[in-house]
Amino acid sequence: MPQKTHFTSEITPDLDGREVALAGWVWEIRDLGKVKFVILRDRDGMIQLTFKPGKTPESLLELVSSLNKEDVIAVRGIVAASKIARAGVEVFPQELSILAKAKPLPVDIWNNTSDLPTRLKYRAVDLKNPRNLAIFTLASEILRAIRDTLYRHKFIEVFTPKIISTSTEGGAELFTVLYFERVAYLAQSPQLYKEQLTASLERVFEIAPAYRAERHNTDYHLNEFISIDGEAAFMNYRDIMDVLEDLMRSVVSVVKSREDRLKRWGLRPALEDVSGIPRVEYEEALAKLRSLGYDVKWGDDLNVEMQRALMKYYGPLYFITDFPADLRPFYTKRSEEDPKKSESYDLILNGIEIVSGATRVHTREVLEAEMRRRSLDPSAFEGHLSVFDWGMPPHAGFGLGFNRLLMALLGLENVREAVLYPRDRYRLEP
């Protein structure tokens, strides 16, 4: 049999009369006695295969009777436009091979009656669910749109090491790695590396795993997640917010183009479009929250509940900017007009922080002072600090949590649904 010539989504009525080779999984079998229908599923959709005496070789009719759900089959057949079949088209098979038999599945991918722990335990099976196929094909298209946006803004892609010798930023809990004779750690972010790279490659981005050994066990924390990091020389936080606005616009237009498929499987995209993203100063956000009855004072961080409350004023997607400097990491640049504040921002989608960023400190003396202020010892960062002696440009950047973006965009209830094989406090398998 020839290689698969088409994905099911490519079988349209205008192929009427054409021979095609398909391959995929048996989603459903409808046996009406003489006439039998098999719904074939592949990554991109479903198609009806119609078997009936006269149109179907005799031997195939018997083979069809032996099929089980999720058996893997390959089919060669003739496309026929149809007024009855879903999608207006069906295929009359002339040849059929069973490539693999399937036992009954441990996850109900048809009616979604399995709970999340069961689904994650048998994740490879759960991923056959058309809802998951819609999520993860979309994820790939979103990644592509994000990269294209960053290329357009002249960022180049880099990879920095995930095994590091010391805590990157201080504070966060790290996973320990035994590296030959030495103790090392898994990087919580590429922060210091990407800043260093602005001194040579100017505008860089990295899409790679990041690690947090936090003992959280919530619906929106992961211990291994995909971080999209960008950093650019000769830009400030406003320039980066411009880039992110463009980035979110591309992302939402990809989601929009896949809306039918998403809705068919019960997914409700959070954003219709992105025109401009409101940039709300922290102080203004505080005032709004107080007017809503929240007891929040200058210097407090905002929590998810507050971020949700602010949607009333700013919609589902907004920046909060100019946070108190002491709420942010040591490498954050203070505002020139008011050093209590910083040139920083978060991007909030559906109440969830999906991006965090800032203009960075680019002089060694200030960086050392900010470290000391946070009880970090500059001598532990000598390798990094010395880079600032040799021509470090002003720079700014962002860190975007890819799984959270996907979760918030699609209104998923748990971030684990936005990862193929999640790693959390108690989950190290499969």
Add this chain to the structure above:
Amino acid sequence: MPQKTHFTSEITPDLDGREVALAGWVWEIRDLGKVKFVILRDRDGMIQLTFKPGKTPESLLELVSSLNKEDVIAVRGIVAASKIARAGVEVFPQELSILAKAKPLPVDIWNNTSDLPTRLKYRAVDLKNPRNLAIFTLASEILRAIRDTLYRHKFIEVFTPKIISTSTEGGAELFTVLYFERVAYLAQSPQLYKEQLTASLERVFEIAPAYRAERHNTDYHLNEFISIDGEAAFMNYRDIMDVLEDLMRSVVSVVKSREDRLKRWGLRPALEDVSGIPRVEYEEALAKLRSLGYDVKWGDDLNVEMQRALMKYYGPLYFITDFPADLRPFYTKRSEEDPKKSESYDLILNGIEIVSGATRVHTREVLEAEMRRRSLDPSAFEGHLSVFDWGMPPHAGFGLGFNRLLMALLGLENVREAVLYPRDRYRLEP
């Protein structure tokens, strides 16, 4: 001063008379008394800034005298086509700011007199070398070309976990991670995950770090490297070799388009073009090697020296196919005609193996038998094996070492030159 409006590479004679804003680093200062030249370097190239009385504001002339090499500057000025200046163009600055001063560098980025250990110790500085800028901007463009090729072949991008609970494939040495109360490992490859994903997402690729705790300390081994992995349902190893041929064609055309810049900095691309890539059966390769005097018998693996020797017959880029099955991992499918052989291949560039792949076993019973044959205990792989019960398609795939590809393509002597921050047996910093 406005944001950088142009990269230096974008300043061409046709911009004559236009005002531009540039930013970058002082590469060279030529002081001819009244007239002074500053060569400004940025990520994409260099441009001559010309300061002369009458054309340059008085205050700038003084400022220029205070410049040191690698100071970070921003400039606003007027472009002028020139018959004398390199690239046929220069800029007459009207405004200049020193954004950061630089101390003398610990690496000679001008004359390449520093040795590799020094360069890697001060890697952030070493990366300012135009040769490195050429390598790593090209790396990003190659990655883009590779992804575009895989998208064209309908692969989608995925991410699989790098923290795993058991050895993926048996055999290789793994780094240990302390994962809360448990002992875990860093993945040596996404092999089993990507195979599982063919049962849902059909054609997947992943570009991510991979880890080998090998004690090698050679010029072509790394302990953390970027692995480009692809796996596709309903394909065999010949189909995958077709994809790889297309992929290498795109990669080489990117290199070709950057040839001038690469050659200027002493880099000699290994390939002029890719028409068809020879597919040499292992047995034929053995015969050729014997005719060259190598003492090699059926069942032996080929080493770098032999792979270099074969270039005499097949050129700088060729596949070796149909290896003895027992030389390959347990998941490799045996040939149907001769079960001593396997549906496997390596892709050799400049004597170095850059890709390895095969058609995979897709039935549980065979997989278990192949495990036992290699003294692996199937019960340790139960989670993976069970996926084969629930509709596993025939599939095939590849693993491409990105850093080795870059090394071989550009004729670099050491794979560490093809990584921003290498990790090796003795190197965990910076």
